[in-house]
Amino acid sequence: MSSALDLFDLKGKTALVTGASKGIGRAIATGLAEAGADVALLARSTTALEEVAGEVEELGRRALVLTCDVTEGEQIRAAARTVLAEFGGLDVLVNNAGGIGHAGPFLDLEFDDWTRVLRLNLESTVHACQVFGRHMVERGTGSVVNLSSIAGLGGTPMLSHYAVTKAAVVSLTRTLAAEWAPAGVRVNALAPGWVRTDLTSTFFADPRATENLLAAVPSGAFGVPREVVGSAVYLAGDASRGVTGSCLVVDGGTTCFVGGPQMLGFLQHGRIPA
Known part of the structure; x- marks a missing residue:
């Protein structure tokens, strides 16, 4: 009899993670390998990817390094050809690649700031979903995990361009989930909160912030x-x-908390003054 833990076993599965060279993408890539999957690693830095590949291989899984700029559709299509040729198919696609670029008030952002973030966070996800989604739909199985953010779940001052792209990722996730469910392909989103990575290091550089x-x-x-x-x-x-079209939030409770910092201070002290 199989156990509940067997449901988390990815042995025999193949996965691809974009933005796999560092941060959340690197952690997910090695985590999938720990669960038993062979993993294709995609990012712009070959050296960093080779380091991650070494970690995957130490876990006894196969790693495939794919140097690729996810903002270029043709590069993603070329990477897909390599993955499918080497792995024979793809079971799991994790669209993690993304960035913030310049942060600031909406009126201070240049249109180029918007263009860069839209290409990196949204268009790259569209490209990958088109290429690998077609493969999964034809096979009749697959799981797509798109990385969104809590920034895309509400108003996010100083990060309007980033928030818009992450909200769009959630919308795309739900639409594709509805379109591909009859074919046996699931599409879900992950929305992390504030996570310490290279991407967020500038926000943590200021102690007051x-x-x-x-x-x-x-x-x-x-x-x-x-x-x-x-x-x-x-x-x-x-x-x-049985899960598709969902957005799983991993944020330490940030999005469920509506009382504001002052209320949190009261809660931490165990009482609210009359």
């Missing part, structure tokens, strides 16, 4: 990439067989 950000996190701690891995493994495999 860090304090203000942390005040809105009920758990009292920023996330780390490893904390996103379990959710990704869950969405990738049979444990989430």
Whole structure:
């Protein structure tokens, strides 16, 4: 008799992770390998990818390094040809590549700021979903995990361009989930909160900004990439067989907390004054 833990077993599965050279993408890539999957690693930095490949191979899984700029559709299509030729198919696609670029008030952002973030966060996901989604639909099986962000779930001052792209990723996820469900392909999103990575390092460089950000996190701690891995493994495999079109939030309670930093201070002290 199989156990509940078998539902999280990815042995015999193949996966591809974009933006796999660092941060959340790197953690997810090695996490999928720990669960048993062979993993194709895609990013612009060959050296960094080779380091991740070494970690995957130490876990006894196969790693495939694919140097690729995800903003270029033809490069993604070329990578797809290599993956399908080497692995014979793809079971799990994790669209993780993304970035923030310049941050600031909406009126201070240049249109080029919008263009760069739209291409990196949204168009790259569209390209990958078109290429690998077609393959999965034809096979009649597959799981797509798109990385969104809590920034895309509400108003996010100073990050309007980033927030728009992440909201669009959630919308795309739900639409593709509805379109591809009859073919047996599931599509879900992950929405991390504030996670300490190279991408967010500039926000944590200012102690006052860090304090203000942390005040809105009920758990009292920023996330780390490893904390996103379990959710990704869950969405990738049979444990989430009945789940599609969802957006799983991993944010230490940030989006469920509407009382503001002052209320959080009261809660932490165990009382609210009359």
